[in-house]
Amino acid sequence: MSDSKPEDVLFAQKALELKITTPQAISVSLKLQQHLRQLGRHVSLSDCLMQNKHVNNSQVDIVRSALSWQSQSRQSQAVTQPFSSQHTVLKDKFLHYHVLQELGRGGMGAVYKVYDPRSERPVALKILLSSGGRSEIGRFLQEAKTLAKLDHPNIVKVYEVGDHDNLYYTMEYLVGHDLSFYTESQNHLSPNVVADIFCQIANAVHGIHEEGIVHRDIKPANIVLTKDNHPKLMDFGLIKKKQSDRQFSCSGQVIGTAYYMSPEQINGQKIGKRSDIYSIGATMYEVLTGTLPFYSPVYATVAYKITKEDPLPPRSINPQIPTELEAICLQCLQKNPYKRYNDAKSLEQDLRNFLRGDIVSARRYTKLAAAQTIIRRNKLLVSSVCTIFLVIVAAIILYISMYKQYSQTLLRQKQNALSAAKKAFTTLYSIYEINGALKENVQLIQQLNDVFRELEKLDIMTDLEKHIDVLMLYGIVCSETEELRSKGIEIYDKIIEKRPRYAKAYTNRGLIYQKMKDYKRAIRDYNEAIKINNDYKAFTNRGYIYLNQNNYELAERDFDKAISLNADNGKAYGNKGILYRRQKKYQRALECYAKAIELSPISSNLYSNRGLLHEEMRNFSAAMKDYKSAILHNPKYYGVYCNRGKLYARLGQQESAKEDYLHALKLNPDFYQVHNNLGMVYMKQNNYSKALFHIKKAIELHPKHSNAYANLGVLYQKQGKNKQAIAAWRKAISLGSEHKRVLESYIRSASKH
Numbered sequence: 053m054s055d056s057k058p059e060d061v062l063f064a065q066k067a068l069e070l071k072i073t074t075p076q077a078i079s080v081s082l083k084l085q086q087h088l089r090q091l092g093r094h095v096s097l098s099d100c101l102m103q104n105k106h107v108n109n110s111q112v113d114i115v116r117s118a119l120s121w122q123s124q125s126r127q128s129q130a131v132t133q134p135f136s137s138q139h140t141v142l143k144d145k146f147l148h149y150h151v152l153q154e155l156g157r158g159g160m161g162a163v164y165k166v167y168d169p170r171s172e173r174p175v176a177l178k179i180l181l182s183s184g185g186r187s188e189i190g191r192f193l194q195e196a197k198t199l200a201k202l203d204h205p206n207i208v209k210v211y212e213v214g215d216h217d218n219l220y221y222t223m224e225y226l227v228g229h230d231l232s233f234y235t236e237s238q239n240h241l242s243p244n245v246v247a248d249i250f251c252q253i254a255n256a257v258h259g260i261h262e263e264g265i266v267h268r269d270i271k272p273a274n275i276v277l278t279k280d281n282h283p284k285l286m287d288f289g290l291i292k293k294k295q296s297d298r299q300f301s302c303s304g305q306v307i308g309t310a311y312y313m314s315p316e317q318i319n320g321q322k323i324g325k326r327s328d329i330y331s332i333g334a335t336m337y338e339v340l341t342g343t344l345p346f347y348s349p350v351y352a353t354v355a356y357k358i359t360k361e362d363p364l365p366p367r368s369i370n371p372q373i374p375t376e377l378e379a380i381c382l383q384c385l386q387k388n389p390y391k392r393y394n395d396a397k398s399l400e401q402d403l404r405n406f407l408r409g410d411i412v413s414a415r416r417y418t419k420l421a422a423a424q425t426i427i428r429r430n431k432l433l434v435s436s437v438c439t440i441f442l443v444i445v446a447a448i449i450l451y452i453s454m455y456k457q458y459s460q461t462l463l464r465q466k467q468n469a470l471s472a473a474k475k476a477f478t479t480l481y482s483i484y485e486i487n488g489a490l491k492e493n494v495q496l497i498q499q500l501n502d503v504f505r506e507l508e509k510l511d512i513m514t515d516l517e518k519h520i521d522v523l524m525l526y527g528i529v530c531s532e533t534e535e536l537r538s539k540g541i542e543i544y545d546k547i548i549e550k551r552p553r554y555a556k557a558y559t560n561r562g563l564i565y566q567k568m569k570d571y572k573r574a575i576r577d578y579n580e581a582i583k584i585n586n587d588y589k590a591f592t593n594r595g596y597i598y599l600n601q602n603n604y605e606l607a608e609r610d611f612d613k614a615i616s617l618n619a620d621n622g623k624a625y626g627n628k629g630i631l632y633r634r635q636k637k638y639q640r641a642l643e644c645y646a647k648a649i650e651l652s653p654i655s656s657n658l659y660s661n662r663g664l665l666h667e668e669m670r671n672f673s674a675a676m677k678d679y680k681s682a683i684l685h686n687p688k689y690y691g692v693y694c695n696r697g698k699l700y701a702r703l704g705q706q707e708s709a710k711e712d713y714l715h716a717l718k719l720n721p722d723f724y725q726v727h728n729n730l731g732m733v734y735m736k737q738n739n740y741s742k743a744l745f746h747i748k749k750a751i752e753l754h755p756k757h758s759n760a761y762a763n764l765g766v767l768y769q770k771q772g773k774n775k776q777a778i779a780a781w782r783k784a785i786s787l788g789s790e791h792k793r794v795l796e797s798y799i800r801s802a803s804k805h
Contacts, residue, residue, distance in 0.1 A: 231272035333384020622652030
């Protein structure tokens, strides 16, 4: 390697040190590198190793991270004496672990991403400061070893525990976000997804309680949602002193985790498993609402609120939270430990009941129950409030009597109401523009539709139609409702008449034409939007039309252009995933879906489409996981029940398939594909009468559905009705069935009998 570049020499040395490759592989790759240089191509040694398939991308990243850390540690003059929090960095090696990067640090020590050559994988290494005496160190080692024995899918796996100048342990390295990431408004998870996460976490907490361990530090930062949406509980409260649990400075400034502590933990009382249940509730509350149950920058105030006050009902902050889930969360947050769930298993069961649509044991929050609690705690205060309330009621009565006498006041109040309505609609339209959340929320679309109809009955829409944002929102609502799409076209015609250079109006009208399968007009509108303002949504939608016309080159060009105009365009990445799937470029498709879901983590369509991709790749478990995620994000998305039902049927699980198909029909009784598929399930179960009903229903809903006629022929043949079977198969062929040759062979066989 005398003539090699220094960076190639360092890479080779580190790769060999990490045992990621062999000297023979290095030698072969050096020869390839030398040959390519002679051809005028200058490539790195790592590229040659990958080209020869001696290493993969992740292994190259590990070597580069190790080299980067080695450089940092040498520059920082890392010490060899026992580790402590004052030292800036750890040396490039700790025991047999090779340090790749520092993940975080605090008063207890630091966490590093390291490479373990023995297991040939990256792991997380946590090194703790020497804190406490022998009893505390003994307890840490005992609890850590107990955790290492646990094998639970929702608990981070502890691999090794030891004492090397300082206590340390290694655990699995997780790729994903902790739940604090999802408390931000732009990253909120749907209530069903939150319930599913905490159902799994409750099961994990029950597991550690069974081993006699109390976590003591459950909070959003200690629950990681991996990149495949799998929650993991981590960072157990090992070797913690009571005073350090509060994590406040002497000045009273919050610097830690008291927000999630139970009242008994705040009061310094003995804590048990019900304290962990409170912390689960506080964490769930924040993830559901984006807000802490109790907040203050001063510890004394937080401690007072946790022990004396009740949190705001979650639905008062986020009305989308179901009442049952709110009840579960608030039961976890009861001040009295014995009014919480008895154990984490009971909490898990209630969350499972909620997800299944069954009755939950938690008592629903009501204003009456809240009032009763306040009255019990504050009798004097309630007396004063009642007096004030009577005064307010008297004032309102006086105001109404005066209000009726003045028509000018009535007009002013109407204008104020119109102004408030305009602001509300503008805000909703802005939300749609940011993330398109309205599009998949069927219930919200229906509610908005009802609101607009009521406004039209009251003759108020005439005033609101002066505002473009209100009209744009109304058009979106109409576009999502099949019978109102013509109305949506009229609305966008009005907008374009007022503002002929408004690109978004052309894009939205084009989308309605696209849904009506009028592709010529849709493309015309998209072209106009692109001409006016290079609208990225127009490129995305036009590309999807090209995709469905099998014009893959034009489709890919439009998707790439849309992404170049808006790098956060999850829909364009999702459409590229569909494109690559049809072209059998599965790895590219997976990469596109991963990016799309990263940008739009609550889109049920993306999970469903990726499920179809996994199914095509015969990765059935991954497909099932994606279909489950799609349903969690949107339980009323009937298409995904159809997809999962087909997979169940493919795997021979006919009862599960039937259950999904029936649920899909409950959501959409006119879903002809599901009627056809359900007919096939009944046929396999020899229930011919129900099979006939559903297959004929599919034909009634879609008279040109060739597959339904083909299946009808099979059903008739099973019943010995060969003439009807032949007629059905001939009809399927006349409709252009892709199974023409098979059906012709069926006809020949049936004709002989």
